[in-house]
Amino acid sequence: MASLQFGEEDIEDDRLRLIFTCCHPALALPARVALTLRTVAGLSVAEIASAFLVSEATMAQRLVRARRRIDEAGIPYRVPPPELLGERLGGVLAVIYLVFNQGYSAVARYELAGSAISLASAVVTLMPGEPEARALLALLLLQDSRRDARVTADGALLTLEEQDRRLWHHEEIDRGLALVPAPVGPYAVQAAIAACHAKAPSAAQTDWRAIVGLYDRLLVLAPSAVVELGRAVAVGMRDGPDAGLEILDTLSLGGYRWLPAARADLLRRAGRLREAADQFREAIALTPPGAELEDLRRRLAEIGS
Numbered sequence: 001m002a003s004l005q006f007g008e009e010d011i012e013d014d015r016l017r018l019i020f021t022c023c024h025p026a027l028a029l030p031a032r033v034a035l036t037l038r039t040v041a042g043l044s045v046a047e048i049a050s051a052f053l054v055s056e057a058t059m060a061q062r063l064v065r066a067r068r069r070i071d072e073a074g075i076p077y078r079v080p081p082p083e084l085l086g087e088r089l090g091g092v093l094a095v096i097y098l099v100f101n102q103g104y105s106a107v108a109r110y111e112l113a114g115s116a117i118s119l120a121s122a123v124v125t126l127m128p129g130e131p132e133a134r135a136l137l138a139l140l141l142l143q144d145s146r147r148d149a150r151v152t153a154d155g156a157l158l159t160l161e162e163q164d165r166r167l168w169h170h171e172e173i174d175r176g177l178a179l180v181p182a183p184v185g186p187y188a189v190q191a192a193i194a195a196c197h198a199k200a201p202s203a204a205q206t207d208w209r210a211i212v213g214l215y216d217r218l219l220v221l222a223p224s225a226v227v228e229l230g231r232a233v234a235v236g237m238r239d240g241p242d243a244g245l246e247i248l249d250t251l252s253l254g255g256y257r258w259l260p261a262a263r264a265d266l267l268r269r270a271g272r273l274r275e276a277a278d279q280f281r282e283a284i285a286l287t288p289p290g291a292e293l294e295d296l297r298r299r300l301a302e303i304g305s
Helices: 011-022 029-039 045-052 056-073 082-106 110-126 131-144 170-179 186-199 208-221 225-239 241-248 258-269 273-286 291-302
Strands: none
Touching (some): 011 056, 011 110, 029 082, 082 131, 170 186, 241 258, 258 273
């Protein structure tokens, strides 16, 4: 991989070449994402393994195989010609989104989120007619606009409902809203969901009916249990917690901490505090150390358990 190193000059162009190289279609999609997170974003093997929900040893082997494949196939270090850009776009956008999420969820690593936004902007400049590229940039901007409202002065994570919306970066929101395309592709639908939150004057005024409709569309475009979880929470906010819990009870996401966390929040809203406490404890047991773990502990303490 020595040929894939980049210098300090013209760093965004070099990083764009690097990310397209790592996302070559000769590599399996999981390998493309993992290799780019390691090579471009500088994440540790352990961090990447956590993002993929696999063991560190499995991820290390995947990275070795990906590097060997690049060497064996003689994959060039360049942005592909225009006629080949389309086939690479999906992998590139997936990588950028994972880089952003790694930085945003870690709270202390917002530089990764900023790097992802820069890369997304570079892709939009390279491919201005691609709505999904614009949609991803819009989604990242809308999420990033909340960064200063997500934590208290002592570093405690706050839910979207608890955030002081006066601290949101409204210039970033305006830029993101201007980029949101029609909700046709998966990133466009996610950007439209983020736009609903960004435009709501308060948490209580959130348009949950529109959000449920967008999740319905996302389930058609990119069906997954995680999307179903997001829809269940939105249904719970629209129709009441019991309606959301009924959907959550049908989901199978073994080891995924946000399932018991979502169930705990809806149980809390339903006044079923003992059951909520049990679910918070289950989520806590599945969550690694960090701001998210402290948030779950705080919410458990707030219901008196």
